[in-house]
Amino acid sequence: MGSLIEARGLYKRFDSFVAVAGIDVEVSAGEVFGFLGPNGAGKSSTMRMIGCVSPISGGSLRILDMDPVVDGSRIRARLGVCPQDDWLDEELTVRENLVIYGRYFGMSRRACADKATELLDFAQLSEKASAKVADLSGGMKRRLTIVRALVNDPDIMLLDEPTTGLDPQARHLVWDRLFQLKQRGVTLVLTTHYMDEAEQLCDRLVVMDKGRIVAEGSPGDLIRTHSTREVVELRFGVGGQESAAEKVADLADRIEVLPDRVLLYTYDGDAAANAVNKRGLAPQGLLVRRSTLEDVFLRLTGRTLVD
The missing domain is CATH 3.30.70.790 (UreE, C-terminal domain)
Incomplete structure (x- = not known):
């Protein structure tokens, strides 16, 4: 189906600091693509550029065959973003968090309500629909953050450290839901510090260090090549x-x-x-x-x- 993300010589500079030093990345439709790297490797800076919330400093970047500089708002409307922190409204109920988020994308109230019911079932949160977010466990909040990113039926879903801080049971439940999204054809792009998570989920990944890509391939290919x-x-x-x-x-x-x-x-x-x-x-x-x-x-x- 072609590439949904294509970066060539992608560069990001903050004053004199080079966060991303000319990387090439290509993500195909339906693929689960991962960014691995230590802190400061340039993963988050790359994800922010792909998410059209941080301008590129050099090179080229096309998302969904559009230019983020010109078509940033159109691209963002077709992305689902799961940030590293759970930026949920804790004074609202679980269902209200989904419904209100859907309204940001211009969805009707009925469409938002129907979508919220579908996503709550998918995340195994239906019984908590009327609960305040503040009363949820960490794992429940994480699942809510993930499915909130699906409200607009995105073409690409960006996940920044999707299971950080979760216990093993919650991590495996999130993995199961992400695998189901993959089977549905949703393109997933994620960063993670969990190597087993990358092995479980990613079709391909890049290892970044000091702003550069030092290796690329499937988990199996990387193990065969470098170990x-x-x-x-x-x-x-x-x-x-x-x-x-x-x-x-x-x-x-x-x-x-x-x-x-x-x-x-x-x-x-x-x-x-x-x-x-x-x-x-x-x-x-x-x-x-x-x-x-x-x-x-x-x-x-x-x-x-x-x-």
Whole structure:
């Protein structure tokens, strides 16, 4: 069906600070596309430009085959936006939040009411329709924020950290609802710090660091390209990681020494684990696991904390 979002050399500058340094992004209809990156990588700045609330500083950007500079209001009318914070009116009821939001898009009162009923059922909030938003749990507020972004039947839905702060049960419910939207053909663009969320939801994603794209592809492709099939985690006593690492370095394609464990990146984790035992080493803990998107993310962006 073609590209709904197309950016070429997209650039965003705030005075002397470059937030986005010339990236190329293309999102197809019906796709779930993700932006990953540490704090300050440029994800939110990119999302704000796509959402037509922040002007580009350079390059080109087309949304729904329109120019945000000229057609910003028309584009925004066809977007659904779920911000990182739940900007709900807590003095209104759950249903009123949806109905009033629908009126902003010029929908009739009847259409707003019908849409609110549909979305409350979709979010499993029908029993809370008459409750004040202030009385909802964090997970309920998040689900309400997500479905509020669907009031106008958007062509593209932008989700900024959709499950931040939710407990596992609430996260999985949100994942289920987003997957259902994907099956309906809604194009989703999201940012997340949860690597398992990106693996579960995204067809394709980019990893950003310092305003640039450092990797792009499906979760599986990124793991195959930037990591190994399996990882062996070895835990030794305090101060024993360095000496142990020297004895097992040849057992892996790549080795990483952390304060609390040694990571062996290999294509055969069981063989590497057996070799460790045959060398007479006795780790306090030994785990063989598949390589994940988090391994890729940390390799590409580093383990240094970014504030």
